[in-house]
Amino acid sequence: xxxxxxxxxxxxxxxxxxxxFRCDPISEHNRLYWYRQTLGQGPEFLTYFQNEAQLxxxxxxxxxxxxERPKGSFSTLEIQRTEQGDSAMYxxxxxxxxxxxxxxxxFGEGSRLTVL
Amino acid sequence: xxxxxxxxxxxxxxEGALVLLRCNYSSSVPPYLFWYVQYPNQGLQLLxxxxxxxxxxxxxxxFEAEFKKSExxxxxxxxxxxMSDAAEYFCAVSGTSYDKVIFGPGTSLSVIP
Numbered sequence: 001x002x003x004x005x006x007x008x009x010x011x012x013x014x015x016x017x018x019x020x021f022r023c024d025p026i027s028e029h030n031r032l033y034w035y036r037q038t039l040g041q042g043p044e045f046l047t048y049f050q051n052e053a054q055l056x057x058x059x060x061x062x063x064x065x066x067x068e069r070p071k072g073s074f075s076t077l078e079i080q081r082t083e084q085g086d087s088a089m090y091x092x093x094x095x096x097x098x099x100x101x102x103x104x105x106x107f108g109e110g111s112r113l114t115v116l
Numbered sequence: 117x118x119x120x121x122x123x124x125x126x127x128x129x130x131e132g133a134l135v136l137l138r139c140n141y142s143s144s145v146p147p148y149l150f151w152y153v154q155y156p157n158q159g160l161q162l163l164x165x166x167x168x169x170x171x172x173x174x175x176x177x178x179f180e181a182e183f184k185k186s187e188x189x190x191x192x193x194x195x196x197x198x199m200s201d202a203a204e205y206f207c208a209v210s211g212t213s214y215d216k217v218i219f220g221p222g223t224s225l226s227v228i229p
Contacts, residue, residue, distance in 0.1 A: 004159075033216070033217070035219070040125070040222070040224075041221055041222065042122075042206050042219040042220050042221045042222045043160070043206070043219045044219075045216055045217075045218055045219075048216050055216070056216060091159075091160070093160075097213065097214065098213070103213070104150075104162045104165065105150075105152075105160075105162070105217060107159040107160040107161070108159060109158070109159045110159065
């Protein structure tokens, strides 16, 4: 078990470009989350999946953001037409959901985005 | 909807002193509550979680937290701080086991030798 892995770890892009991040969760986990974290702040919820179904997307999230989990395994987060305000650490977490049990989130090390 | 507030964005304690990090939550249903820690240049990891089995929850590294429904609080404590406890601490809440997990803004703990 290699844990949650994210790729790339660092991405520098110019404003207006599209970027895509990938997350590979722990293999048996059925829940997958995306969060965004800026310096000195807590993780901000973006979206989450149960298997391949996207359960919720944050209302604060621009339409430029889209996420998929096509086969219920890995997930991608795409940001179109990036803006400087998108600069942040993008965190992926996975968990195994059991009825009536609060599953622990296992986090990846994050993908840091810098928009110039 | 669930939400979390953490009083004190920065807390400093002397080595060996009591650590107290505050967390208050808002939830329309009985919550699941968590404390996560983020050490410098590392990912978040779970310290402890409350799932209604017991109000006093013990976690890793000597930390514990007490769920107080009347105060809507879930404060994190450790009797004696160690230098290695210096990190960011995040309180989080989930309304049900099926709900998303919402994090608070975090508290940065510094331990003074």
